[in-house]
Amino acid sequence: xxxVTQTPKFQVLKTGQSMTLQCAQxxxxxxxxxxxxxxxxxxxxxxxxxxxxTTDKGEVPNGYNVSRLNKREFSLRLESAAPSxxxxxxxxxxxxxxxxxxxFGQGTRLTVV
Amino acid sequence: RKExxxxxxxxxxxxxxTVAFNCTYSNSASQSFxxxxxxxxxxxxxxxxxxxxxxxxxxxxxxxxxxxxxxSLLIRDSKLSDxxxxxxxxxxxxxxxxxxxxxxxxxxHP
Numbered sequence: 001x002x003x004v005t006q007t008p009k010f011q012v013l014k015t016g017q018s019m020t021l022q023c024a025q026x027x028x029x030x031x032x033x034x035x036x037x038x039x040x041x042x043x044x045x046x047x048x049x050x051x052x053x054t055t056d057k058g059e060v061p062n063g064y065n066v067s068r069l070n071k072r073e074f075s076l077r078l079e080s081a082a083p084s085x086x087x088x089x090x091x092x093x094x095x096x097x098x099x100x101x102x103x104f105g106q107g108t109r110l111t112v113v
Numbered sequence: 114r115k116e117x118x119x120x121x122x123x124x125x126x127x128x129x130x131t132v133a134f135n136c137t138y139s140n141s142a143s144q145s146f147x148x149x150x151x152x153x154x155x156x157x158x159x160x161x162x163x164x165x166x167x168x169x170x171x172x173x174x175x176x177x178x179x180x181x182x183x184x185s186l187l188i189r190d191s192k193l194s195d196x197x198x199x200x201x202x203x204x205x206x207x208x209x210x211x212x213x214x215x216x217x218x219x220x221x222h223p
Contacts, residue, residue, distance in 0.1 A: 012130030033210065043200065091157055094211065102211050104156035
């Protein structure tokens with residue numbers, strides 16, 4: 001009963017390095033999301049995908065790219081990491097109904113030095 | 114103006130106290146509403162949905178006021194285990210995405 005699985009759980013990058021955060025869900029959900037959470041800032045939406053093959057920018061998309069590879073997977077890529085991208089990243093998924101609950105992965109703690 | 118706004122607190126209350134949180138939303142097309150709970154360094158989890166008629170789950174009561182565009186969460190008889198961050202969430206009709214408030218920190222002390 002995996003739900004939403006994110007990898008890795010922890011990562012340290014040097015400024016300018018690139019990496020991809022992976023997310024997969026096994027609940028047959030259409031919608032998937034990437035959020036970042038910084039102290040005192042709450043959850044801010046980076047990108048979301050309402051269905052396979054579609055992605056839309058959220059509140060803070062600069063510096064990130066996403067790929068909805070199929071219905072299960074939604075990856076987040078940092079092409080050139082910056083210290084300002086140090087944060088906790090959460091992937092989430094939800095069904096299509098308006099009252100649907102969102103389920104979150106356990107988060108990725110990323111530090112850019 | 115943020116789409117969803119909450120008083121960040123922190124709220125520090127003794128065990129047994131009643132505490133209430135409010136959340137306002139700016140988009141009148143908001144269609145569904147939720148409260149999530151987030152424990153320190155953990156992922157958010159659904160606490161309860163919020164319905165127009167109001168709903169209760171044990172010590173927790175959620176209310177929605179569409180005219181004034183706010184939702185509330187009331188916690189009665191607070192327990193130490195209620196210490197967490199409470200997140201207000203709205204789903205805007207036609208947008209297919211959930212928008213989170215910044216969260217309200219609650220600490221319940223002995």
